[in-house]
Amino acid sequence: MNSIDQMRERKLQEMYHRIQKSPLYKKKLAHIESNDINLHHLHTLPLTTKEDLRKAGIFGPLAVDKREIAQYHESTGTTGIPPSSAWFTQRDLLTGGRQLKECGVHLSAEDLILIRFPYAMALPAFLLQQAAWQTGAGVVPASGRTVVTPPYPRVLCLLKQLSVTVLAGLPREMELLAETARLEGTEVSTAFPDLRALCVAGELMSDKRKAHIEKLWQVPVFNMYGSTETANIATMCEYGTMHIIEEDFIVEVLKEDGSEPVANGEKRLCYDHHAFSSRFTTTEIF
The missing domain is CATH 3.40.50.980 (Rossmann fold)
Known part of the structure; x- marks a missing residue:
């Protein structure tokens, strides 16, 4: 396992235990054995959809004590009612700033x-x-x-x-x-x-x-890609190419129904970049 995968696995394990404090994930992951969670288990974990986040309510995704909250945000790019909630600690905001520092600007x-x-x-x-x-x-x-x-x-x-x-x-x-x-x-x-x-x-x-x-x-124009729930996922380098921030994210390309990964090299159209599904969307993702 290379160094970046080792870092990802450590962060995944830390995050997995941390989000058990979230009402949403405490329920969603109740049947998952977490003693030996690693990157190979990632594809077996349940997806979180926009609908899940809406149904979870305002405090459903919150995984820290209220004393640690720095800011509250809501999704603004969708027509769903109610919007999905996102809570951020000071550490989250610092991480988000660091992610945008990767931009080619x-x-x-x-x-x-x-x-x-x-x-x-x-x-x-x-x-x-x-x-x-x-x-x-x-x-x-x-x-x-x-x-x-x-x-x-x-x-x-x-x-x-x-x-x-x-x-x-x-x-x-x-x-x-x-x-x-x-x-x-x-x-x-x-x-x-x-x-x-x-x-x-x-x-x-x-x-x-x-x-x-x-x-x-x-x-030059530098594009950035993300969401309220995840913060920034990718930034554009000085050569105009979008790069995933691999320190914080593992991106899966799944079939439209989320049943299984798309084969390597197969293209998929994203009709609504806000209508995502992910394994985890909560404070301090990684």
Whole structure:
């Protein structure tokens, strides 16, 4: 067994015992013998679906004492009622920041990042802020979709006046900001000489859409993939390829009914990237 698998197995065992405190998993895993859990057993464990999380209620996924809670979040990308709940400790948030540090944008103390993700029930703004703090980058919290949100012309002014180097938000925000600039008679491709990159998440990002946004802004776009329940799962490297954060996640590609793994090399379409199934989705996953 190589070193990364040894680390994964240790984390899996630690997590497996920890989540027994969660009402959801205490019930779900009651019939599983946990004395010798290892990576080879992973495919035998029951899946957790969005529906499971909704049925578990607000406190169902919670696996720590309330005194350890740092933040509460809810899924925002689905139409399910009620939304699924996610509880985060300080350790979870630090881990989420570390995961986003893997992004090819390579934040540093020289950067000033304007965060346009909503500072609300969604998670990306908080994790990206953690990544900025961990790398020494400065933050401009220009939250979107709130009553105190700076309007688009004001965001453009902030980008210019503050010499922002990295802009982060939904892909749609990048398109709307570019259109606002166009209506004002400005081209974003030349108006912000200090801007070096865009970080996006939260919406489907095809190769064509990525190329379109890069053409508008004339800087590289770095996509991030995850969910409220799992935090960040994959980030895009400097060459534009998505990489799973293997330190924290083992990704299984299953048939649509979840019955068995898909054969190596076989392709599967994901129609709704929020309608996932996983083995575990709770605080401090690994």
